Amino acid sequence: MVYLSYTDLVFASLFLVAAGILSFFLKLNTEKALAVAASRMVIQLLLLGLILKTIFTFVNIWVFFLMAGVMVFAAGFEILSRQKYRFKGIETFLIGTGTMGMITFTISFITLFFIITKKPWYTPQYAIPLLGMMLGNTMNGISIGLDRLSGTIVDQKRVIEARLMLGETAAQAVTGIRKDSIKSGMIPLINSMSAAGLVTLPGMMTGQILAGAPPVEAVKYQILIMFLIAACSALGTICAVTFASKRFFDSRDRLRLERLK
Amino acid sequence: MLKITNLDSEFMRFGPVSFEVGPKEIIGIQGDSGSGKSILLKALADMIVHEGDIYLNNELQEDISPDQWRKNVALLPAEVLFWNRKVGDDLKTTDNDTLSELGFDPSTVMNKNTIDLSSGEKQRIGLLRLLENRPKILLLDEPSANLDEDNKKTMENIILKYIEKEKAGIVWVGHDIKQLERVSLKIFEIKGNTFKEKK
Numbered sequence: 001m002v003y004l005s006y007t008d009l010v011f012a013s014l015f016l017v018a019a020g021i022l023s024f025f026l027k028l029n030t031e032k033a034l035a036v037a038a039s040r041m042v043i044q045l046l047l048l049g050l051i052l053k054t055i056f057t058f059v060n061i062w063v064f065f066l067m068a069g070v071m072v073f074a075a076g077f078e079i080l081s082r083q084k085y086r087f088k089g090i091e092t093f094l095i096g097t098g099t100m101g102m103i104t105f106t107i108s109f110i111t112l113f114f115i116i117t118k119k120p121w122y123t124p125q126y127a128i129p130l131l132g133m134m135l136g137n138t139m140n141g142i143s144i145g146l147d148r149l150s151g152t153i154v155d156q157k158r159v160i161e162a163r164l165m166l167g168e169t170a171a172q173a174v175t176g177i178r179k180d181s182i183k184s185g186m187i188p189l190i191n192s193m194s195a196a197g198l199v200t201l202p203g204m205m206t207g208q209i210l211a212g213a214p215p216v217e218a219v220k221y222q223i224l225i226m227f228l229i230a231a232c233s234a235l236g237t238i239c240a241v242t243f244a245s246k247r248f249f250d251s252r253d254r255l256r257l258e259r260l261k
Numbered sequence: 262m263l264k265i266t267n268l269d270s271e272f273m274r275f276g277p278v279s280f281e282v283g284p285k286e287i288i289g290i291q292g293d294s295g296s297g298k299s300i301l302l303k304a305l306a307d308m309i310v311h312e313g314d315i316y317l318n319n320e321l322q323e324d325i326s327p328d329q330w331r332k333n334v335a336l337l338p339a340e341v342l343f344w345n346r347k348v349g350d351d352l353k354t355t356d357n358d359t360l361s362e363l364g365f366d367p368s369t370v371m372n373k374n375t376i377d378l379s380s381g382e383k384q385r386i387g388l389l390r391l392l393e394n395r396p397k398i399l400l401l402d403e404p405s406a407n408l409d410e411d412n413k414k415t416m417e418n419i420i421l422k423y424i425e426k427e428k429a430g431i432v433w434v435g436h437d438i439k440q441l442e443r444v445s446l447k448i449f450e451i452k453g454n455t456f457k458e459k460k
Contacts (some may be wrong), residue, residue: 162342165306167332167394252307253327 013038058126062120068131072101076137078125082143085150085260087247095247096142099240104134107232117225133204133225134232137189141233145185145241152177153248160255170249178245185237189230196226262430263398265305269312272300272381275456276331277313280449282430284452289441290313290434291459292451298434301451302400305432306336317397335396341376341387348362351375351390361387363415380407385416392423399424399431406436413437 020031053068076097084094108131112121122125139213153160157176163173196202205222209215251254262284263339267277274297282288292298304311307322307330315322317333337398345351350373357367362423363385378386384407399420405413417440424431441448448459 076325104439145276158340161308162338163344164308164327165331165336165338166391167328167335169328250310253322254308254310 008147055128059120059123061120061122063227065128067124067128068105070133071099071132072104075100075135077187079146080138081151083147085147085154086128088261091247091259092244096146097104097241099243100135100138100142100236102241103139104131104232107228108134111224111228122188123222130225130228134229136231137229138236140188141185141237142240144188145181145237146244149177149181149183149241149244150248152181154257155169157257158256162207164255169245169252170255173253174245174248178241181241181245182237185241186234189233191254193226193230195223201218202226207256262318263432264307264316264319266314266316268301268304268311268315270300270304270309270311272309273297273304275454278314278456282283282428282432283393285424287424287431287433289448290432290451291438291441291448294436296316296451298451299402301327301433302402302434304334305398306331306334308336333396334392334398336400336447337388337391337404338404338407341383343378343386345375347371348373348375348378348386350456351386351417352393354393354411355389363389363419364412381409381412383435384408385412388416389403389420395427396411397427399429399433401431401433403434404431404433405440407424413440442447447458 015077016034022074023031023034025028058064079096079100080086081094085091091222108127109121111130112127114128116130118126139154153174160173160177163171192200202222202225204225205218208218208221248255248257265281265448266279269276269278278301285403287428290298303309305315307315307327309457317325317330322330342352352371358395360370361377365382365385375383375386384404388404404420405416408416419433421444423429433441433445450459452456
């Protein structure tokens with residue numbers, strides 16, 4: 001194995017710094033978000049590296065639920081902070097986190113119990129990385145889908161109202177926007193599945209092979225993971241966007257943008 | 262036919278408002294821009310939250326599904342918007358005579374891109390699109406604002422013919438006092454926070 005020094009990492013970070021400087025001079029206003037996200041990535045991963053081995057030694061269902069809960073909440077806040085518009089109160093958080101938590105939990109549990117069949121099913125070495133991969137991708141899908149939905153509804157307010165005035169129901173008037181938002185939430189996964197093995201070498205599989213696992217076994221694992229994260233992300237995006245699209249209207253099919261912050 | 266009792270809304274500075282529209286009747290609404298005429302029409306179409314009772318043929322608004330209500334109490338907004346690509350996607354049942362009467366060539370208009378329509382054409386196509394729902398009440402928000410005198414007159418004729426044929430009623434919001442006085446049975450005037458019949 002080639003060992004990396006911290007100087008190597010600093011050197012590699014210079015490319016990102018260059019992107020930040022470009023963003024600054026083009027007034028794209030993304031340099032701050034890039035810097036914050038990059039710093040968070042470094043700190044979070046370093047901390048995780050320190051405690052991961054310890055975490056994996058706790059084979060306890062309550063410790064598992066505690067860790068899973070922290071992960072779901074963290075992902076929920078990420079969804080929230082990617083939204084240009086959100087509902088007043090905690091509704092957006094509930095829609096995003098609720099659908100994501102429910103779907104990733106259900107699918108993870110079924111997978112761990114019936115496919116992986118490691119006993120107990122909550123063995124953290126398997127359960128935590130699996131849940132993490134599903135949450136990460138579902139979080140992306142939901143945050144893109146919800147942001148696109150509310151942004152388009154705000155932009156298209158007058159068209160939506162014009163459609164309602166012609167006698168369309170709220171569901172009919174918003175259906176095109178809802179479909180587009182769901183599609184845009186699913187694009188990252190469709191891309192990564194289509195390019196898998198041809199353009200990208202999925203990290204988990206490559207790591208396993210490099211660590212000496214039989215390639216075919218590693219590939220099978222990767223296919224399993226791809227199926228699961230794609231399903232999770234697609235189901236999560238469909239449910240979250242569909243729920244949210246209903247909340248823009250009241251029982252008389254009136255568009256209620258004042259429900260947004 | 263359309264009966265409005267004590268209509269009020271947080272978006273309206275005037276009110277509560279009560280009036281009735283009978284078959285073949287036109288009620289004119291007049292007021293400065295920003296006085297809330299369009300808001301009143303939106304409340305009648307149940308597009309905004311409001312108080313008071315609105316009945317269509319003795320049926321309460323809340324007892325009719327929102328989409329059915331808006332098909333029957335149809336609002337033509339001041340600026341008509343299109344989202345379909347071709348005019349033909351919007352107009353399905355309008356006959357050729359009506360099209361030519363409004364100044365369109367029936368053989369080509371259906372293939373026209375909605376994005377290429379002038380503001381006057383949008384207004385007229387918008388009216389035809391609305392009439393295809395056979396509404397019982399028309400809520401017109403300055404329907405001839407973008408039209409020249411000739412087109413204003415033909416548009417007026419189409420509207421008058423429609424309510425004659427369908428025994429429909431109209432709430433007509435307008436800037437053109439002469440036109441409003443010509444067509445309306447009664448005119449209400451919005452001034453500040455009052456809503457009064459003009460004698």
